[in-house]
Each structure stands twice: as C-alpha cells, then as structure tokens.
Amino acid sequence: MSDLIAFQRDQLGFFLQRGNDATEPLVRLSMGTGHVYLVSDADLVRPIMKADESVIDKGRLIYKLREIIGESSMVLSGEEHRKRRAVMHAQMSRGVTSEYVPEISAIIRQCAAQMAMSGSFDAHQVTASLAVRIIATILFGHGVLTTADENALINALHLAEDDLAAQIFKIIPDLPWVRSRKKAKLSEANKTMEFVVEKARSNAKRHSLISALEELNLSEKAMQEEILLNLLAGHHTSGSAASWVLYFLGKFPDLAEEIAQEARGLTDANGEIDPRRLSSAKTSLAFVKETLRLYPSAYWLSRETKQEMELGGRKLPAGSSLLISPWQMQRNPRYWPEPEKFDITRNHSGAAYMPFGSGPRVCVGMSLALLELQLFALEIAxxxxxxxxNNVTAPPPIPAITIIPPPMEMRVTPRATPQHQQMVA
Known part of the structure; x- marks a missing residue:
C-alpha cells in the first residue's frame, strides 16, 4: 500500500522517481493485493505491446475506462478491434495526405484570430475547444458542431474524468452514498455527450470518418461509443499538446521565428499551406515531437499478463499489471541527455520515445495528431x-486520465511581416 499512497500524492513524480532510479527492467510496486510492475527498460516496451493477445492484453486498469467510453476500440481486442482500427486508419491516412490540411488550417486561423481579439486567454481552454472542433470536422464534416455543442462536450467530460482517474488505482471502495453521487455525475455527463453526438451524427456529411464507420454496420450503441471515444481522445491528446506548443513558441521566440520562416516557404500563391510541401518542414515537426517528448498527453499505459510468463528476468503470474509511463521514459537521463531541456535536435525515433504508445497498437490517430500540431505551430508562428x-516557467501539469495543462494565461500579438521589418530597419 505504501506505493499507492506515494502515487496518489504525486503521480508524475512517483513514476519519475521509481522509473529513473530503477536497477532492474521491471519494478515491483506495492499497490494493493495484485501484482503490479513498472516497466523501466524501454527495450521491453515494444515486445509487450506486440505480444499476442493470449499472452499480454489490455487488462483491468484499462477496462475501468468503460464507464465513460463503453465497449469502444480502446478496450476491445481481437478481430473486432482490428476491423474498427483498419477503417479509421484508412480514412485518416487518406485525409492526412491532402484534404485535411486546408480544413484544419482554416480552423486554426479562426481560433488564432479569436485569441488575438480576446487579449489574455487561458491556453488549454482555447486549445481544448480547437481540438474538439478539428476532430468533429474529421468525424462529421465542417461546421456540424456549434460552439455550444463543443462547450457541452468539454464540460461533460470534465464532470466525470477526475473521479474516474482516481478510481483506476483505488483499493478501498467508496462509501455507498459517495459511489451513488459519482454514478449520478457520470450518468449526467454521458447523457450530455450522447445527446450532442446524436445531433451531430444526424447532420454528418458524406466522406467524413463517420460515413466510413457506418460501413462496419455497428450497433447503435457501438457506433455511439466509438464516436465518443474519437471526440474525447481528440480533445485530450491534441488539445493538451497544443497548449504546450503555444508555451514553447513563447518560451523560445528565436525558434518561433525559424518556424515562421519555414511556414512562408510552404505557402502557395493564395497564402495557403501546400500539403505537398509539408514533408520538407523539418523544424516544425521536430518542434512538435520535442513538445510531445516533454509533455505526452498519455502519461501511463497498461497491459496485463493473461498467463504465467517470464519477462525482464522475472516470473510473472497471470493477471500481473504492467505499467508503462511515457512521461517517465521520455524524461529518463539514461535515454535523454539533459532530459528536462527542450532540444529539437534530439532523435525522436528511439525505443524510449512513445507519446502515442508503441507497436501495432500505437494510437490510430497519431498521424492526424502530428499534422494538427504541426499546422498549429506553423500557422501561429x-x-x-x-x-x-508570468508563465515563463511552466507550472506543473495535472495528471488525470491524461496529463492536463495547468491554467496558463497568455496573449498573442500580430507578428511583423518581413516587409514591415525591412521598413522599420
């Protein structure tokens, strides 16, 4: 129980301390009656994530998320999981190569204009709404969700997520009236989310992600849960990461100017970013990847052994939980010299880099998230x-189901154009 108390007191610090100080590949954690291990060796991550589902699969810690996301692809395994994943991956891959770029860029520019007009703003409040707008456009088509719909979705998620995050590692059950209160709050949140999703689905446009999912002939309940998963995952991962993109653009103005120059080289005669030129935008992509190294939205992943096995020099009984922390792996000095330093020249392809997971179950929206964040960096810069x-030194993030950026008040001001700079000179 001692590790559980330390974990609940400071989750991110706990992972860093236990993982970075580890002298063995698997660190046994005292977190109740079950067998729980923290994976401290990056070279074990891919074999764990690639293991056959009969040997290592999603387990009870992940299954607790069913309270919000139901039986969606996040908690599914086997053929049904592969079938849904293949459809989503194919649709997103087609869009990432061309059609999503102008749509996402337009949404970002609209958001940026609102940031400029508002004066001071909280970064995550703005980027969370931006992320919902983008994923809703991918899912349903442009303009289907209203601002009120987006706000309702975000508020509904916040209503439930803190209690659910605390519940994942809970050993002592809540008292009956506390549990009843939490269930009522979660039920209210789910009803709101389902109402907004059904409204959006009825107005969905052809060639959107929802039209591809409908080809799977899922039940109404399964379709609802899959849409909710995409909305909520898009809101949390991209929305949180975009806050840190803004932070680092402000923290390193010379680097922001370099990205601004890169953006000018990508635009066509109409001032739009040409998707065909994005592959040459190395600086902005490295900037985004380094942001995700320091602030991965998912700070822990979990798998469970389905049978007795040997791993990392240990004999593990069936039902052992394996915790992998991208937050810890990506700040471990064994893999990253000066790990707290923001450095876009790092190699972001090693075994210890896993902001989207690893192996065949890597996040299906990885390419889309990278595209969103790169376009966000380019358009803003x-x-x-x-x-x-006053946020020159970043406040610590807030661990919930994912890492939530703390309140950070910022402002944006128009950048002088090269022509204006020459006139001033």
Whole structure:
C-alpha cells in the first residue's frame, strides 16, 4: 500500500522517481493485493505491446475506462478491434495526405484570430475547444458542431474524468452514498455527450470518418461509443499538446521565428499551406515531437499478463499489471541527455520515445495528431508572437486520465511581416 499512497500524492513524480532510479527492467510496486510492475527498460516496451493477445492484453486498469467510453476500440481486442482500427486508419491516412490540411488550417486561423481579439486567454481552454472542433470536422464534416455543442462536450467530460482517474488505482471502495453521487455525475455527463453526438451524427456529411464507420454496420450503441471515444481522445491528446506548443513558441521566440520562416516557404500563391510541401518542414515537426517528448498527453499505459510468463528476468503470474509511463521514459537521463531541456535536435525515433504508445497498437490517430500540431505551430508562428506573461516557467501539469495543462494565461500579438521589418530597419 505504501506505493499507492506515494502515487496518489504525486503521480508524475512517483513514476519519475521509481522509473529513473530503477536497477532492474521491471519494478515491483506495492499497490494493493495484485501484482503490479513498472516497466523501466524501454527495450521491453515494444515486445509487450506486440505480444499476442493470449499472452499480454489490455487488462483491468484499462477496462475501468468503460464507464465513460463503453465497449469502444480502446478496450476491445481481437478481430473486432482490428476491423474498427483498419477503417479509421484508412480514412485518416487518406485525409492526412491532402484534404485535411486546408480544413484544419482554416480552423486554426479562426481560433488564432479569436485569441488575438480576446487579449489574455487561458491556453488549454482555447486549445481544448480547437481540438474538439478539428476532430468533429474529421468525424462529421465542417461546421456540424456549434460552439455550444463543443462547450457541452468539454464540460461533460470534465464532470466525470477526475473521479474516474482516481478510481483506476483505488483499493478501498467508496462509501455507498459517495459511489451513488459519482454514478449520478457520470450518468449526467454521458447523457450530455450522447445527446450532442446524436445531433451531430444526424447532420454528418458524406466522406467524413463517420460515413466510413457506418460501413462496419455497428450497433447503435457501438457506433455511439466509438464516436465518443474519437471526440474525447481528440480533445485530450491534441488539445493538451497544443497548449504546450503555444508555451514553447513563447518560451523560445528565436525558434518561433525559424518556424515562421519555414511556414512562408510552404505557402502557395493564395497564402495557403501546400500539403505537398509539408514533408520538407523539418523544424516544425521536430518542434512538435520535442513538445510531445516533454509533455505526452498519455502519461501511463497498461497491459496485463493473461498467463504465467517470464519477462525482464522475472516470473510473472497471470493477471500481473504492467505499467508503462511515457512521461517517465521520455524524461529518463539514461535515454535523454539533459532530459528536462527542450532540444529539437534530439532523435525522436528511439525505443524510449512513445507519446502515442508503441507497436501495432500505437494510437490510430497519431498521424492526424502530428499534422494538427504541426499546422498549429506553423500557422501561429507565421502570424503571431506568443507572450507568456508570468508563465515563463511552466507550472506543473495535472495528471488525470491524461496529463492536463495547468491554467496558463497568455496573449498573442500580430507578428511583423518581413516587409514591415525591412521598413522599420
């Protein structure tokens, strides 16, 4: 129980301390009656994530998320999981190569204009709404969700997520009236989310992700849960990461200017980013990848042994939980010299880099998330300078189901064009 108390007191610090100080590949954690291990060796991650589902699969810690996301692909295994994943991957891959770029860029520019007009704003409040708008456009088509719909979805998720995050590692059950209160709150959140999703689905446009999912002939309940998963995952992963993109653009103005220059080289005669040129935008992509190294949205992953096995020099009984922490792996000095330093020249392809997971179950939206964040960095840097105000030193993030950025008040001001700079000179 001692590790559980330390974990609940400071989850991110706990992973860093136990993982970075580890002298063995698997660290046994005292977190109740079950066998729980923290994976401290990056070379074990891929074999764990690639293992046959009969040997290592999603387990009870992941299954607790069913309270919000139901029987969606996040908790599924086997043929049904592979079938849904293949459809989503194919649709997203087609869009990432061309059609999503102008749509996402337009949404980002609209958001940026609102940031500039609002004066001071909280970064995550803005980027969370932006992420919902983008994933809703991918799912349903442009303009299907209203601002009120987006706010309702975000508020509903916040209503439930803190209690659910605490519940995942809970050993002592809640008292009956506390449990009843939490269930009522979760039920209210789910009803709100389901109402918004059904409204959006009825107005969905052809060639959207929802039209591809409908080809699977899922039940109404399964379709609802899959849509909710995509909305909520898009909101949390991209929305949180975009806050840190803004932060680092403000923290390193010279690097932001370099990304602004890169953006100018990508635009066509109409001032739009040409999707065919994005592959040459190395600086902005490295910037995004380094942001995700320091602030991966998912700070822990979990798998469970389905049978007795040997791993990392240990004999593990069936039902052992294996915790993998991207937050810890990506800040471990064994793999990253000066791990707290922001450095876009790092190699972001090693075994210890896993902001989207690893192996065949890597996040299906990885390419889309990278595209969103790269376009966000390019569009913001090209047109604005970010003023961090009093947030020059980033406050610590908040661990919930994912890592939530803390309140960070910022402002953006129009960047001087090269022509204007020459006139001033």
């Amino acid at each position: 090209a047109s604005f300078e970010v003023d961090l105000g």
